[in-house]
Amino acid sequence: MTATARKSFHAIKAEMARRIAERVWAPGALIPGEEVLSIEFGCARATVNRALQELARGGVLVRKRKAGTRVALHPMREARFVIPIVRQEIETKGGAYQFRLLSNQVEKAPGDVARRMGLAKAKDMLHVRCLHLSDGKPYQYEDRWINLDAVPSIRGETFETISPNEWLVTHSPFSQAEIVFHAGVASAQEADILGVSEKDAVFIVERVTFVPQKPITFVRMIHPASHRMVTQL
Amino acid sequence: MTATARKSFHAIKAEMARRIAERVWAPGALIPGEEVLSIEFGCARATVNRALQELARGGVLVRKRKAGTRVALHPMREARFVIPIVRQEIETKGGAYQFRLLSNQVEKAPGDVARRMGLAKAKDMLHVRCLHLSDGKPYQYEDRWINLDAVPSIRGETFETISPNEWLVTHSPFSQAEIVFHAGVASAQEADILGVSEKDAVFIVERVTFVPQKPITFVRMIHPASHRMVTQL
């Protein structure tokens, strides 16, 4: 590092992160304005701005017009999870991916499913159930309801070579989603499918996806208790 | 309203997101270069660049120098979770927060805890256990090990008015973390503390935080099965 400090916004961001971590800038403290910082770092205000904005997005800074920028008092740090398709998730972990279609038919959706999708009353939907395996062992049981009004072209699909998961991500991108994670107990049927004991703990992910104003699909994904969802930040 | 009615990068980003969602730009397809897009939208290249970069960060676009920008083939969408302080989490949900200190002493850390923190051999650490309650009901059982070398000033703390969680976020910001989520079964002790039945499913979050090269704390947070972790995107 030469006397003329590196001035890429990455370096500036790192230096500011260091100051926050080492409490040079204490939690809650007002830090210098962009103008001042740009002079200190010997760069343009836009460069400082970009570094500050990224730190603010990460939750360690709080910015308000006119009021200035301050170090977050309660750093509500945010973690980012990638939401891959199951096949990729398994293959990334080094497993051999397979999936097994368990059922695929049009049915009247139960009330709670319709409610989760924001629909006033139950209606016919495509109900697809399948099991994803890693190295031959059950990895995830997927129980999915698909709104045929939103994705009519899925009607004839047999899902013999492609899983509904993958079909949907490549044929019907969504713009909004709600994801819920929780722990639960395996029902008799679920335990049987996943090859675990009844009443065993399972890791459950539920996801509803939408295009503006229109629900596409509700899916409940169930993993054996051995599953780990990991993230770094 | 034409596509070029507004030219803020937000609007441009939204328009491009729409084109991706509606498959005007199909998955895997190469989209026009920044120069071309800036002409189409009637704005500067920098504006298009910002919109494209944000979409790329969100995972719907993949950019490579010289090769250009294409729509992600397998949109590894990313979800963002805020990691709030438990107290905030409870209060945000409208609960009355309380916490109860269960134990607070220096002990030799078990081997698996030391390993999780990247330490070669076990050593003395501060072991703090406490229970966080929402409206008087057990919400989270926190079992924490703190590396006294990294945070020596915590030694005398009694945690009578402030939880270790809150003490650490305000006194020792971290720069890296690894977070693991999974489902498990409550041990007899855990079940007793959380007020659930033994063998009930529980939602477990484990987190190790570091300052560069130095582990600060390992914490295991256990929620009753009724707990829901929710995110939108």
Place this chain on the structure above:
DNA sequence: GACGTTATTATGTATATACATATTATGTCA
């Protein structure tokens, strides 16, 4: 045709400038 070198090109970043916008601080008048 197989190779290493060079040119080309799309994105990445920096800069000065300008104006927009939200919010606070200030001043005025009843």
Place this chain on the structure above:
DNA sequence: TGACATAATATGTATATACATAATAACGTC
């Protein structure tokens, strides 16, 4: 004093320009 209009200010965004960088395409040599 209190309500309300007005000025001041820090951040937010847009723009034209310039150069950096990575990856590909083109080329020439053997």
